[in-house]
Amino acid sequence: MVMKSNKPILVTRSSMPPFDEYTEMIHNMWENRWLTNMGNMHEKLTSRLAEEFEADHFLLFSNGHMALELALQSLKLDGEVITTPFTFLSTTQAIVRNGLTPVFCDIDPVRFTIDPAKIEPLITDRTCAIVAVHVYGIPCETDAIEALAKKYGLKVIYDAAHAFQVRYKGQNIARYGDISMFSFHATKVFHTVEGGGAVCRDFGVYQRLSRLRNFGFFQGAFDGDQLGVNAKMSEFHAAMGLCNLRYINQEIQKRKNISECYDKILRKVKGLQLFPDIPELERNYAYYPVVFLNDAPKSRDKACEDLQKYNITARKYFFPLTSTFSCYKDLLHPEPTPAAEDIAGRVLCLPLYASLSEEEINRICDILLN
Numbered sequence: 001m002v003m004k005s006n007k008p009i010l011v012t013r014s015s016m017p018p019f020d021e022y023t024e025m026i027h028n029m030w031e032n033r034w035l036t037n038m039g040n041m042h043e044k045l046t047s048r049l050a051e052e053f054e055a056d057h058f059l060l061f062s063n064g065h066m067a068l069e070l071a072l073q074s075l076k077l078d079g080e081v082i083t084t085p086f087t088f089l090s091t092t093q094a095i096v097r098n099g100l101t102p103v104f105c106d107i108d109p110v111r112f113t114i115d116p117a118k119i120e121p122l123i124t125d126r127t128c129a130i131v132a133v134h135v136y137g138i139p140c141e142t143d144a145i146e147a148l149a150k151k152y153g154l155k156v157i158y159d160a161a162h163a164f165q166v167r168y169k170g171q172n173i174a175r176y177g178d179i180s181m182f183s184f185h186a187t188k189v190f191h192t193v194e195g196g197g198a199v200c201r202d203f204g205v206y207q208r209l210s211r212l213r214n215f216g217f218f219q220g221a222f223d224g225d226q227l228g229v230n231a232k233m234s235e236f237h238a239a240m241g242l243c244n245l246r247y248i249n250q251e252i253q254k255r256k257n258i259s260e261c262y263d264k265i266l267r268k269v270k271g272l273q274l275f276p277d278i279p280e281l282e283r284n285y286a287y288y289p290v291v292f293l294n295d296a297p298k299s300r301d302k303a304c305e306d307l308q309k310y311n312i313t314a315r316k317y318f319f320p321l322t323s324t325f326s327c328y329k330d331l332l333h334p335e336p337t338p339a340a341e342d343i344a345g346r347v348l349c350l351p352l353y354a355s356l357s358e359e360e361i362n363r364i365c366d367i368l369l370n
């Protein structure tokens with residue numbers, strides 16, 4: 001008999017640094033009154049994260065979405081962008097809001113990332129870029145994507161919102177592509193409450209992106225070159241990031257233990273497809289996706305409903321596909337993406353956060369399997 005939870009279990013729960021550490025971090029601001037606009041905290045966090053990403057050119061933003069939207073703008077793109085429909089809506093919105101046309105490419109059904117073999121047939125003389133997503137922190141097939149980009153002269157932008165501290169083939173994930181975007185939203189593995197970042201390969205792109213983030217100002221004046229916005233990170237957000245960064249290794253270790261707890265139980269169950277086994281991958285345990293195949297104990301929708309009856313919220317990330325949104329219906333004539341459609345109908349992300357207990361994991365699995 002599974003007990004109904006008295007406190008609800010949500011799909012995620014933000015980690016917080018000790019309260020006193022945060023107040024100590026922001027204490028100085030009551031003296032210096034420098035609250036935003038590239039203050040001391042902002043500059044410190046920028047250099048700490050540049051180190052973390054092993055990046056020469058790194059910028060902080062008010063959120064991950066603006067980092068991505070401005071990243072696309074900074075590359076001065078025009079035409080069609082090949083991308084995945086199996087993502088958070090931000091990825092597709094950033095493309096469309098730049099006046100670009102998303103061309104949806106199917107995903108690899110095991111890896112959930114864009115399928116490089118399906119990209120080439122979609123390339124036309126209007127294609128300018130590939131926007132790929134390291135979904136759930138699973139790296140895209142970066143070598144194959146880079147080869148295509150070279151062959152056809154395309155830019156590559158990675159939505160690495162889920163991939164903080166992921167390493168692939170011995171490299172930091174941020175080192176792939178022309179630009180990699182990160183989200184530091186409260187629900188992500190590393191967070192600044194709201195926040196985002198971008199790693200750029202090219203110094204010129206970095207300079208443009210830096211101006212776009214601050215209304216297009218360059219060295220204190222507007223030179224009229226680029227229409228910018230306000231996407232700066234405040235000192236309070238940067239301070240939260242500096243505090244959280246002290247605990248990030250502990251955070252990821254706890255998430256690893258929890259994921260392994262789930263694995264131990266769910267690996268033995270027929271019909272469940274778990275996180276893919278990818279060589280040369282160092283994970284960050286950001287999400288725990290489970291795909292309910294035909295011979296699973298129950299369907300994805302039934303599993304999600306049953307959990308909710310016990311006050312446990314799992315999430316159908318990412319359902320529906322962004323290519324199906326009604327706001328795009330006059331704009332797009334999407335190619336069919338059957339693998340993405342199939343996975344979107346079967347996948348469920350189970351609760352995963354540092355303070356989830358073994359007892360709670362057992363309870364969640366009991367509900368899934370009975």
Ligand SMILES: *Cc1c(COP(=O)(O)O)cnc(C)c1O
Nearest residue numbers: 063064065088090161183184185
């Ligand atoms: C969270 C997320 C974003 C947007 O980041 P915000 O910081 O919330 O603006 C973009 N893409 C993906 C895949 C995300 O999960």
